[in-house]
Amino acid sequence: MMNRKGFLRLLSTGSIGTALANTSFSSYEDNSFIKPKKLQEGDTIGLISPGFILPDPKKYDEIIKQVKKLGYKVKEGPNARNKYGYLAGTDKERAADLNAMFADDTVDAIMPFRGGWGCNRILPFIDFETIRNNPKILVGYSDITTLLVSIFAKTGLITFHGPVGKSEWTDYTTQSFKQVLGGKLNQFHIPEKGVCESCDELAVITPGQATGKLIGGNLSVLSAMMGSDYLPDWNNSILFLEDVGEDVYRLDRMLTQLKLNGVLERISGFVFGQCISCEMSSDQSLTLKQVFDDHIKPLDVPAFSGAMIGHIDNMITLPVGLSVQMNAKKGIIKLKESAVR
Incomplete structure (x- = not known):
């Protein structure tokens, strides 16, 4: 915890902005996490x-x-x-x-x-x-x-x-749910061929491999949380996102919001899932690929889109907060350990 004298010293040197930007709002130690008990039939x-x-x-x-x-x-x-x-x-x-x-x-x-x-x-x-x-x-x-x-x-x-x-609880969704929460699945190859005909296919934004804690979810919701003290430390995280019913310019705006809040500069990898009914508002609109090229590509971290994450019938279950490995070229997310005990 920073004492008063240290705070005043940072204030006088103009370093307080940097200090606050690097402050984690988490109330647990950075390298610790708690695993829940696995889920079994009959529970x-x-x-x-x-x-x-x-x-x-x-x-x-x-x-x-x-x-x-x-x-x-x-x-x-x-x-x-x-x-x-x-x-x-x-x-x-x-x-x-x-x-x-x-x-x-x-x-x-x-x-x-x-x-x-x-x-x-x-x-x-x-x-x-x-x-x-x-x-x-x-x-x-x-x-x-x-x-x-x-x-x-x-x-x-x-x-x-x-x-x-x-x-929808399709066979695919149910299998992923039971295997991950039961501690029986540790690797996802994304996308699975033939699982979703209308889904975007794997698109590599930046090739490479990365390791980090998996954090993310719905982009609209996350952007609405920016500035609050309910967000984790983004350092060395793999950010995954999805959304539904948003024009490309809105996705651009929300990614910009994450960028201006210092989130994107801290991540070690990026995964985008499916954006259902996310259309270009006009012929003059940027494409989603261009938005990724503008915001994600300059980060020079492994990144891909097309994961089976989002408002889709066939979805994977992913642990938030667990350390994972990703391979952007192959579209693979691999858990380093079971997410449950």
Whole structure:
């Protein structure tokens, strides 16, 4: 911790900006992390609604039935079906379900019914101390990026970017989910041929290999978190991103926001997944490739796009915070160790 005298010395020399830029907001030691217990069939998954409601109330029961069909027991958060406008209850109610699921010894893993929007709003009400003392799997994507990244940043707990309850649960998605959370899969070759005909194929931005902790998720959500103290140390990280329904100029704007906040200059590798319905707004628009060439290529770190990450039916499950190796030319992400214990 910097003392007052040291702070004043930096202020007088004009070095305070650099010092603050290099400060990690994480409340755990940089080289430590916590692995959750692996998920096995018969375990209990806690289903919560940290963001949007489901428009059709019948969908909740359908999702519960689907999760049970996968081989798991289900415990539903008491506030999961609440309604507050487009949100599933008030901020405190939605946060209370997340906190309760981590504190509940009968729950083995936590999964939201859906994403949408709202997780940023509950950050001040999350009990990170309870989460640190009761580590368990949290999995989701899109708006759930907020929870995945902030929980890793504040506690060191490895979280998982993967399906939510309302996902399609194809054989591909289910297999990846069970293998990663069960500790049986350590390498992803991206993309898998024939898995997604409409998905962008592997495109190498900068060839090479890199090692770093895997951090990322939805670009829109991450950009909305910039400037907060809920983000991890980006040094030596492999940044992975995806998005949906965004014009290329918006993606350009959000990547610029990450750049201006000092994120891109610290990463050791970059992976972009799928951007569904992300169109050029006009014939005069930049292409997504040009945006990557402008923002990512000058970093001179291994980078590729086309990963099976995003708002797609067939998706992989990735551990957030775990150290991985990547090969941009081959489109490979390899876990250096199991993400679960």
